[in-house]
Amino acid sequence: xxLPKQSPDELHPMxxxxxFQEFLNRLPVFSGARAGVVKLFAYLAKQEEYTKGQLIIxxxxxxxxxxxxxxxxxxxxQFHKERRFHLQLLSEDTINHFGELALLSEFNWFFSARAWxxxxxxxxxxxxxxKVMERYPESxxxxxxxxxxxxxxxxxxxSSYLLDHISPEAWREDPEDE
Numbered sequence: 001x002x003l004p005k006q007s008p009d010e011l012h013p014m015x016x017x018x019x020f021q022e023f024l025n026r027l028p029v030f031s032g033a034r035a036g037v038v039k040l041f042a043y044l045a046k047q048e049e050y051t052k053g054q055l056i057i058x059x060x061x062x063x064x065x066x067x068x069x070x071x072x073x074x075x076x077x078q079f080h081k082e083r084r085f086h087l088q089l090l091s092e093d094t095i096n097h098f099g100e101l102a103l104l105s106e107f108n109w110f111f112s113a114r115a116w117x118x119x120x121x122x123x124x125x126x127x128x129x130x131k132v133m134e135r136y137p138e139s140x141x142x143x144x145x146x147x148x149x150x151x152x153x154x155x156x157x158x159s160s161y162l163l164d165h166i167s168p169e170a171w172r173e174d175p176e177d178e
Contacts, residue, residue, distance in 0.1 A: 017042055021039055024042055029143065029146045029147060037136050037143075041128070045068075047123075048067075048121045048123055049121075050119050050121070052117050052118050055114050059079060059110065060108050062106070063106070065099060067098050068122040069090060069091060069092045069096040069097065069119065072118055073116035074113050074114070074116060074121075075088070075114050076089075076090060076098060077114070078112065087111065088161060089116060097150070099113075101147065103126055
């Protein structure tokens with residue numbers, strides 16, 4: 001979803017809140033959730049802006065929030081054996097979120113994210129997630145299940161990308177074929 005860039009004087013908080021709520025309602029993790037749940041997430045969400053090339057999160061840093069892409073593109077990458085590996089390019093048109101596991105547990109980021117273009121993100125902190133789930137405990141199990149499914153789907157997408165770009169030397173014939 002593209003939200004128009006507006007100056008603070010032009011942006012009415014109620015319009016922004018409504019835009020956030022409409023955006024969240026379209027995402028798989030919030031689909032089917034009670035209106036009160038989505039409304040509270042929209043209220044507690046924060047808008048963040050990053051310029052092209054700016055680091056959003058750094059591998060090894062303490063994770064604390066889930067990010068949703070309102071506009072722009074975000075590169076997900078990881079370092080392995082002192083080499084930088086591109087894992088995915090995310091945008092509002094495709095996979096438009098990252099860091100979903102941060103809502104469920106405290107850990108260190110196992111990847112980095114940087115603004116590929118100027119980007120506008122909506123973030124939901126683990127603290128906000130906990131507050132909403134305390135208020136709507138009947139929604140907790142469904143939300144956790146959706147978050148886990150998002151991560152599984154992301155893992156599948158990243159694995160497919162890596163396998164599509166693996167060098168021929170890494171291919172191994174099936175031992176049964178030999």
